[in-house]
Amino acid sequence: MTTVLVINSGSSSIKYQLIDEEKQQLLLGGNLERVSNHVHELAELLPKLRADSRFVEPDVIGHRVVHGGERFSKPTLVSSEVLEEIESLIPLAPLHNPGNIAGIRACLEAFPSTPQVAVFDTAFHQTMPPASFRFAIDSELAKKHGIRKYGFHGTSFSYVTKETAEFLGKDSKDLNLIILHIGNGASACAVKEGQSFDTSMGLSPLPGLVMGTRSGDIDPTVVFYLNRELGMSVDEIDVFLNKQSGLLGMTGSSDMRDVFEKSRTDQASRDALEVYAQRIRFYLGGYAALLGAVDAVVMTAGVGENSVGFRELLFESRPLGIELDKKSNSRPNDGPRAISSAASSIPLLVVPTNEELEIARQSVLGS
Numbered sequence: 353m354t355t356v357l358v359i360n361s362g363s364s365s366i367k368y369q370l371i372d373e374e375k376q377q378l379l380l381g382g383n384l385e386r387v388s389n390h391v392h393e394l395a396e397l398l399p400k401l402r403a404d405s406r407f408v409e410p411d412v413i414g415h416r417v418v419h420g421g422e423r424f425s426k427p428t429l430v431s432s433e434v435l436e437e438i439e440s441l442i443p444l445a446p447l448h449n450p451g452n453i454a455g456i457r458a459c460l461e462a463f464p465s466t467p468q469v470a471v472f473d474t475a476f477h478q479t480m481p482p483a484s485f486r487f488a489i490d491s492e493l494a495k496k497h498g499i500r501k502y503g504f505h506g507t508s509f510s511y512v513t514k515e516t517a518e519f520l521g522k523d524s525k526d527l528n529l530i531i532l533h534i535g536n537g538a539s540a541c542a543v544k545e546g547q548s549f550d551t552s553m554g555l556s557p558l559p560g561l562v563m564g565t566r567s568g569d570i571d572p573t574v575v576f577y578l579n580r581e582l583g584m585s586v587d588e589i590d591v592f593l594n595k596q597s598g599l600l601g602m603t604g605s606s607d608m609r610d611v612f613e614k615s616r617t618d619q620a621s622r623d624a625l626e627v628y629a630q631r632i633r634f635y636l637g638g639y640a641a642l643l644g645a646v647d648a649v650v651m652t653a654g655v656g657e658n659s660v661g662f663r664e665l666l667f668e669s670r671p672l673g674i675e676l677d678k679k680s681n682s683r684p685n686d687g688p689r690a691i692s693s694a695a696s697s698i699p700l701l702v703v704p705t706n707e708e709l710e711i712a713r714q715s716v717l718g719s
C-alpha cells in the first residue's frame with residue numbers, strides 16, 4: 353500500500369487528504385478555512401492528524417504548488433534547492449506560492465524523513481507552443497522576467513484528459529479535447545494529442561473565463577483607468593479584479609447556485625450568466641479553430657459537473673453545433689458520462705475531476 357498525504361495549503365485555506373493511492377481510497381481528510389498563519393495552523397494540525405485513529409504514516413507527502421514557472425514541468429522531489437526555486441517564483445504568484453511554501457516547510461519539520469513532492473498547477477501546460485504562451489511585447493524583456501502565459505488547473509486537466517481517454521476507450525495521444533474546468537476558479541484548455549496546446553489563464557489565474565470572484569479577460573486599459581481616474585492603487589486593483597469581480601461583482605454573489613436561483617427573478621443575475629456563458633462559448637470557438645478536429649468537449653469541476661441549468665443555458669444556442677440531450681444532462685453527477693444528443697456535431701461529456709487523487713498519483717511518480 354502507498355499512502356500519500358496530500359496538502360493543499362492555499363492563500364486562505366488548508367485542505368488535506370490522506371489517500372491510499374493504490375486503492376484510490378480516502379482514509380481521512382479535512383479543510384481549515386480562513387487561515388492567516390499557515391505555519392501556526394499546520395504545527396497544530398499535524399500532531400492532531402497523527403493522533404487520529406484512521407491515521408497511517410504516509411509514504412510520501414504531495415504538495416499542491418500553484419506556480420512552477422518555466423522551471424518545473426513535472427512533479428518534483430523537494431530539496432532545499434527546489435524550495436529556494438519555488439520561493440524565487442513568489443513574484444509571479446504572490447497570492448499563492450507563499451501559502452504553498454509554508455505548507456512544505458511545516459511538513460518538512462513534522463515529517464523529516466518522509467519524501468515530499470511538489471506538484472505544480474502550471475506543469476501540464478509546459479507543452480504549449482510559443483505561439484500560445486507568448487505575449488506580443490518586447491521579447492527580451494518578456495524572456496528575462498518570465499512574462500508569458502503559464503496556465504493553471506493543470507492537475508485537473510491532466511486527470512480529466514486521462515479519465516476521458518479511458519471513458520472513450522482511446523489512447524490520450526489520439527485525442528483532441530476542449531476541457532472546461534468551471535468551478536469557483538474557471539479555465540478552458542485546448543488539449544492536442546493528449547497535451548496542453550493552449551489555455552485561458554495566463555501569467556496568473558486572473559485572465560480567461562469569468563469566475564466566482566475574478567473578472568477573467570479584461571482590457572488592460574481598465575487597470576490604467578482605475579488607477580488614474582479613480583485613484584486606486586495597483587494592490588487595490590489586484591484585489592478588485594481577483595476577489596471582488598466576476599459573478600460576485602456583477603450580482604453580489606460568487607456562488608453559481610445562488611446566482612442561478614436569483615436569475616429567476618433578477619435581471620442583473622440573468623445578464624451576468626449571459627456574460628459568463630458567452631465567454632465560454634467564445635473560447636470554445638477559438639479552441640476549435642486552433643485544434644482543427646475536436647474529439648470531445650469535456651465539462652468538469654463544481655459548476656461543470658453539477659449545474660444542470662447552467663449547462664442547458666450554455667448550449668441552448670448550439671455553439672459549434674453542439675447539442676445537449678436534456679435527459680442525459682439532468683442525470684446526477686455519478687461519473688464520466690455523455691450529455692450530448694445523437695445529432696451533436698461534437699460529443700459533449702461530463703468528467704468529474706479529482707485533483708487530490710491526481711496529486712497523490714503524481715507524488716508517487718515523483719518520489
Ligand code: ADP
Nearest residue numbers: 534535536537606607608609653654655658659
Ligand atoms: P473551487 O474552484 O473552489 O474548487 P468548485 O469546483 O468546488 O470550486 O466549484 C464551486 C462552484 O460550483 C460554485 O459556484 C458552486 O455554486 C458550484 N456548484 C457546486 N455544486 C453545484 C450544484 N449542485 N449545482 C450548481 N452549481 C454547483
